[in-house]
Amino acid sequence: MKVVFVYGGYESLGIELLSAFLKQNGIDTDLEFFPMLFDDGLIDSKPLSKIFMHKRHRVRELLKKKPDIIGFSATTDTYAWCCEIAKEIKKHSDVPIIFGGIHATALQEKVLKEDFIDYICVGEGERPFLELCKKLGSGDASINIPGIGHKNNGKITIRQPDTLEKELDTLPFADKDLFYKSSPCFREYYSIMTSRGCPYNCFFCNNNVYRNIYKTSCLLRRRSVENIIKELSEALRKYPYKAVIFEDDAFVSDKKWSLEFLERYKKEINRPFMCLINPRNIDEEIAFSLKEAGCMNVEIGIQSMEPDIRKELLNRGETIEEIEKGVKALSHAKVPFNIDHIGGIPGESPEKIEEAFYKYLTWKPNRITYFYLTYYPGTRISEIAIEKGIISEQEIKDLEKGKSLSFEHGGNLSEKRRRFHDRIRTLGSWGVFFPKIALMVISSPNIKRFIPENHFFGRVIPAILNILSGKEIRGQFILKKYFYHFIRGGF
Secondary structure: EEEEEEOOOOOOOHHHHHHHHHHHOEEEEEOOOEEOOEEEOOEHHOOOOOOHOOHHHHHHHHHOOOOOOEEEOOHHHHHHHHHHHHHHHHHOOOOOOEOHHHHHHHOHHHHHHHOOOOEOOOOOOHHHHHHHHHHHHOOOOOOOOOOOEEEOOEEEOOOOOOOOOOOOOOOOOOOOHHOOOOOHHHHHHEEOOEEEOOOOOOOOOHHHHHHHHOOOOOOOOEOOOOHHHHHHHHHHOOOOOEEEEEEOOOOOHHHHHHHHHHHHHHOOOOOEEEEEEHHOOHHHHHHHHHHHHHHEEEEEEEOOHHHHHHHHHHOOOOOHHHHHHHHHHHHHHHEEEEEEEEEOOOOOOOOHHHHHHHHHHHHHEEEEEEEEEEOOOOOOHHHHHHHHHOOOOHHHHHHHOOOOOOOOOOOOOOHHHHHHHHHHHHHHHOOOOOHHHHHHOOOOHHHOOOOOOOOOHHHHHHHHHHHHHOOOOHHHHHHHHHHHHHHOOOO
């Protein structure tokens, strides 16, 4: 039995974990990787992306690998692209196709109705996908597996997943070779998760969907310190990486565990790293431990500085005082940090957004990342938008088909509203380099209207400058990816 995964643009830790579990259980796996040059969310150009996509060639190469089943992991932003590739595959082969990921989990029946999709995987996929592979490999047509949806003579049957994987230490380490052989630049930065899930329930996040699927109030499960140090040590011998990217949704949510881990990480791994942290989890002790262990960048999700909006629309529990305390602790410990902000939240006035950016710039972050609000299917904030008539039926249909603008390019904002937010994003992106000028511009309405509303000027150029300054681990990979695959004509 052989599974071939299809993925584009970046490394997928989820697919690497799936592949490792399948291989451990005797299933062969492979990958068809699309570099997605000029169609990766950062630098987008439809004419150039068509030149470098090589869709038909890659589908031919995929089928040469003789898969027994082909797997896609799709977010809402990548769903339309995944469908495009799946349709192309079905023109040349009847190999079954399975879709997993958050989009298939949130819109189970609607995804499975597509005639080019044979199965879906709902939620975490290791055990459901393994059972499906065993059934298909043995020729057993009775598909009745928790977490798997299938079609039988046009009739759709979907079994919801039973339970979450609780004992993470029993799972194999991620199959890094799957992506490393496709794009060697992935080797320089080792991505890893020390946990699964999140202790929080933000209304705009995919964890909001998973909580509903698994009927649980807490998704968080954590690996042991010993297990993580073992993976990082083995990987350091096999792939002498430069830095580590911890992909956890809330890296230091357990203070006792975090202090123990950071102490051992410094002694046994000693590589620079970046992580994502909820500001309520940061105090002086955590901040200085992060610095001592080699943290070169922290991503902080703030999203809004309006207390009522944070509470009612975003379900963010930390107070403004907790945010400011966390930022102050990072600054005191000299830990560089980025700030994430969501633009276009209903009820948030332009004046309040400008006040928030004025505050951000006084904190002197490495970068302010401005994401446009997108009403992703299955999230509570999308339900609120539907209830209040904020989004139209056509917008809902576009979201379900993956045809709406991504969080990088405008989300669900109208063109008129997007122009204001484009200017604010440009101001924040350049303001980290010239804070005094940016603060002056915020205070001057006559100057603000001349700020460019261009994605390339407001997002891409500042991002490249941050990368070249050595402040962005993830960004360094993106530039190297472009160089590596561009000189190979997109292959």
